[in-house]
Amino acid sequence: MGAVMTASKSEAAYQLVSERIVNGAYSPGYRLVLGTIADELGCSVVPVREAIRRLEAEGLVHFTRNVGATVAHVDSTLYLHTMQTLMIIEPAATALAADAMDAAWLAEARKLNDAMRQCLEDFDPVAFTRMNTEFHKLLYGQCPNPHILDLVQRGWRRLAAMRASSFTHIPSRAKASVEEHEALLELIANHATPAQIETAARKHRANTLNAYLASAGMPPSAI
Amino acid sequence: MGAVMTASKSEAAYQLVSERIVNGAYSPGYRLVLGTIADELGCSVVPVREAIRRLEAEGLVHFTRNVGATVAHVDSTLYLHTMQTLMIIEPAATALAADAMDAAWLAEARKLNDAMRQCLEDFDPVAFTRMNTEFHKLLYGQCPNPHILDLVQRGWRRLAAMRASSFTHIPSRAKASVEEHEALLELIANHATPAQIETAARKHRANTLNAYLASAGMPPSAI
């Protein structure tokens, strides 16, 4: 046989719905009907229900008793809250991952950031966004604390779900972003302390958040 | 009627098991058998299963496919990771809640911290721990970002589950803790910036974490 049937149907349902939300195939507000998804997967509603509840815990879907589930609506508040959460956790994850950032890691990160710079010249925002996601994954991916790593990943998944619905994109930040990445890598190359790395990474995230806040006519983040 | 039957059975199962884990009635390693819990609640296994999976997502229980669920084992690593996560998130939540800390709030917090000081003199570690939990809840409880608030609460629930199994208690930190609380309240009373509040609150948490690390012969936290 090709693939080993290790995954449960509940897991399959989770993967399917999750991916579709992150991809944007299911837009915010989309009604998730248990029976429909169950039919599509060729299983009964019980595993689907479990998957939906898991996605609810992740904040990707909204669930109302006896009514059903919908893909979570994206509004400026939700976006703000997600960005704020990431602003706090991701830099910490990055700092905690400092030990794992060796020469090979640095080379890869620099290569990726250079590719992002190239995207700027090519006016390719789609590739830029994809690479930016990859770059940040490189930053926090080696975090040795699984709880923190999980929180960061969930945050990025939520962001992806929002971006897929083209909620927000701030082109004016792109150039500064690449430069801040560069500065951060420089810090890391010079063996800055984890605390310094965290500060710089948070600054980077705060700048992105504040650019959004400014565009929405709101005051900058307090922290 | 007394209570309105708004809660589903799944919710009831979640509440029951959750409370027992946090209380310590179910110790780490305790085997959670769906059928047994279902009988106890007078319902079938389906809602219980859903509750267990939710607790798994929270990190309170460990789940193995086709084998079953057990209350998550507490080891030094898990404790460390949980403390580290709280060290990062709770101070941020506190800083974000700064706006809501008015005179009335300050009075209540001071009263609680004074009561903690009294517990020190009375050598009452149980009341001290309870009040410490309350004090920190006061600190982060007004955080306007629901995601962050949720993360902090989950962290404290995990801590409670560990403490219930008397995993750790560091009496030598108690006195310093009260004094650090005092200093933090002083900062807040003097209208320090959220960033300053976050720094002080993180210092407080880092001290607690480092006291544990030192007692375990490990190096202090990098951030």
Add this chain to the structure above:
DNA sequence: CGCACACTGATCGTATACGATTTGATGTAC
């Protein structure tokens, strides 16, 4: 004596079935 293997009891995973609840529509009174 130790190891491999089949067997068994317990438990999980999911399908099916049915009652409970909500929603939206229809009809009627005002």
Add this chain to the structure above:
DNA sequence: GTACATCAAATCGTATACGATCAGTGTGCG
């Protein structure tokens, strides 16, 4: 024309049932 009561369809929530899987046990063979 509007507001409200009533009803039907859709959907959810859970009970029950049964097949699937795993840990533990006993037996036979090397």
